[in-house]
Amino acid sequence: MPRFFCPQPLAIGQIVALPDTVAHHVQVLRMAPGDLITLFNGEGGEYTASLGEIGRRSASAEIKAHTPREIELPFAVTLAQALPEGSKMDWIIEKAIELGVSGFQPLAAQRCVVRLSAERAGKKLEHWGGIIVSASEQCGRNRLAQLAPPQDYKNWITQQDLHRRIILTPRAEQSLADWARHQAPQAVTLVVGPEGGLSEQEEELALRHGALPLAMGPRILRTETAALAAVSILSAAWGGL
Numbered sequence: 001m002p003r004f005f006c007p008q009p010l011a012i013g014q015i016v017a018l019p020d021t022v023a024h025h026v027q028v029l030r031m032a033p034g035d036l037i038t039l040f041n042g043e044g045g046e047y048t049a050s051l052g053e054i055g056r057r058s059a060s061a062e063i064k065a066h067t068p069r070e071i072e073l074p075f076a077v078t079l080a081q082a083l084p085e086g087s088k089m090d091w092i093i094e095k096a097i098e099l100g101v102s103g104f105q106p107l108a109a110q111r112c113v114v115r116l117s118a119e120r121a122g123k124k125l126e127h128w129g130g131i132i133v134s135a136s137e138q139c140g141r142n143r144l145a146q147l148a149p150p151q152d153y154k155n156w157i158t159q160q161d162l163h164r165r166i167i168l169t170p171r172a173e174q175s176l177a178d179w180a181r182h183q184a185p186q187a188v189t190l191v192v193g194p195e196g197g198l199s200e201q202e203e204e205l206a207l208r209h210g211a212l213p214l215a216m217g218p219r220i221l222r223t224e225t226a227a228l229a230a231v232s233i234l235s236a237a238w239g240g241l
Helices: 020-028 087-098 118-139 153-157 176-181 201-206 222-240
Strands: 003-005 015-017 036-040 046-054 061-065 077-082 103-108 164-168 188-194 212-214
Touching: 003 020, 003 118, 015 020, 020 046, 020 061, 036 061, 046 103, 061 118, 077 087, 087 103, 087 118, 087 222, 103 118, 103 153, 103 188, 153 201, 164 222, 176 222, 188 222, 201 212
Parallel strands: 003 036, 077 103, 077 188, 164 188, 164 212
Antiparallel strands: 015 061, 036 046, 046 061
16 A cells, blocks of 8 residues: 655544645556555554545545554664765665664764755755655655754764764774663664764764764775664664564
8 A cells, every 4th residue: 555644634534635746646656536545644653545536736535544553663763974975865864764763963074075055955954854755655654754954063063962872983992783782772873974984083072072982893884884784783682673
């Protein structure tokens, strides 16, 4: 059954006008009145709905049932990702959503090649938000991950965080897997550097502000691999796979 994000209040018996993007998708799938779809609004659970009128640019649906289904990780994980080159951030966000990441913090670090102006940052946020929606639709999540505006690494790392911050670095003496085996599930923020990694000065700044340095093993991972591997390690240790 096709799944769509519908950002509005939903209730059984309600007839809703579907968002333009959803109506277009219904057209592309050649769906007909009476066909069933799944809707979710990010507030919990999902709704079974029956398609009603389908116009050239619009469609409606009647809400038939609600299922309190959730597949979130049993712990919150935020990915603080230094901006990589090209379209790598798109791929990172899409796959991280599939793995259960609940928040994203883009960072401008010293070795980042990409530099976003205020205008470009706004467009990127809109683009990344669309990726979060489509990936959530595809993988079955009923809650959308939070996406924060890009920040300068040095400014962000000095701010307090309610979550334990873990900085992934090959210079750490303990591995993430070994640490996780001896810890109870908890909310964490994974800090990942860009191509070339974080500088020594950036790592030292993180440590001075309470970050925990952990390694990913003997091999050096690319920036687009490190965070996804880290989330998988935590899920294997704490549940969620």
